[in-house]
Amino acid sequence: MHHAVVDRWSHGHSLLHARDARVKLLVLLVFLVALATARVSALTILAYSFLLAAAIAVARLPVGGVLLRACVVLPFTAVFACLSLLAGEGSRALALAVRSYLSAAAVLVLAGTTPLPEFLRGLESLGAPRFLVLVVQFLYRYLFVISEQAQHMRLAACSRGAARGPLGPDRARFRAASGAVAVLFARSYARAQAIHRAMLARGFEGRIRMLSAPRLTAADWLFLALGILISLAPLAGTP
């Protein structure tokens, strides 16, 4: 398994990449709240789409990639939009689709311009509990390691003839799958213990030290002010 594409994007260079994670998070929250409370009309849809497009362009993210990845929300949205349509509420259906899609795209812009460790460090300095932040950090660090192990196990099983086919009843395949999950569980557990011992040997004392504390620059403050204003602006005129 390859690293998440979003992770690769987040290591790019642009005006948005250079901003402090905390500032970007605050602007994203304002943007999401504005979007969540806005009355959906042609004007607001256009304005927010334009804002997002501008952000994507400034961040030099691949436009198609962002638009495609934001489609993840569409299956869920489509079900409820159809239900609303059937109930004769076309405007609500449209509002659901627009809000969920644009929100997902906005989150992608943040995730695509901020490496996760930097984001988590920002969260911690904003007051999120260190314990939780550390767990998220470890989860992300080992996500791809453990996933790769699962892929290896599946490959190994397939090469022994476990591939899908008419052979073997469901019951046997079910047992094989649960056995695989159990082995993966035990291996993950053992790996965690080994990781912990290695960390202790290197002097881990309950927190991760950073080389430098992030500091807000004038550009960050400017971005914060502008970001909030621009996020709220498209709607100031609407009733």
Add this chain to the structure above:
Amino acid sequence: MHIPDGFLSPPVWLSLDVVSVLALGYVARRAQRGMEETRIPLLGVMGAFVFAAQMINFPVGVGTSGHLVGAALLAITLGPAAAAVVMTAILAIQALVFQDGGILALGANVMNMALAGVLAGYLPYHYWSAGRLRKPAIVLGGLLSVAAGAGLAVAELLLSGVRMPAAVLGVSAALFLLTGVLEGLITLAVVQGVEALNPGMIRQPSRTRAAVLGALALAAVLLAVGGVLAASQAPDVLESLAERLGIAPQARALLATPLADYEAQVFSSPWLRKAAAGLVGLGLIYGACVALGRLAARRKRG
């Protein structure tokens, strides 16, 4: 079932964000107390394990397959508090990196899957972990964890004004039940497999009073869900129920009060008022959390 942004109405997501953040603060402290801090890597790696385990397909009937959700399995192996922390971390990564679930709706998703889901998955095991009922209890845990999460999600959507006709509700209830039973069976099979490899990895529940409180809280939440589901069939009743429960109007009143003086001048448009109320709400949540954290830290030191 991860709720994306844009589905829940502001009072619903705001109040759920508040409740989830407060509950998480408590749960995180419990998880830390119950173990050497050394288990941070363990929780992170087990979260990664759940992600990876979801890629392993379980055959169900003809041609279809399902996968593990994991809340009950984590609760049985790591204990409920640690499991809730791991599930929260999973939801956070899914929302941020994989666009699975919204950011404003994260509180709702945490409530559904990490708090209620884990608690529901754990309670049967807590009470019947010894003796003949152990296997049914594990299956029941898996079933309940899925059912609680899905039921809460549906109730939140209904409260937010998303329409779901009775037929759709019935079909989805049947689907959730099926998924739940499958989750229970997978959880049982995996627990047995892990036990065969290393019995020490399965936690024996400790007899604490907190479980009773948890059971009561869960029962209250599920009752409320049942009420919303029942009332959704009659919209008028739903409205009066929401009012009686005090969810919507209270949240609205709470948010509107600090802004009352300015409303006439600055916030003349209803949209601006709503957006401002949402933002002020977020600010209030943040302030309350920081204050509570400071208080807790001081008490610990004192």
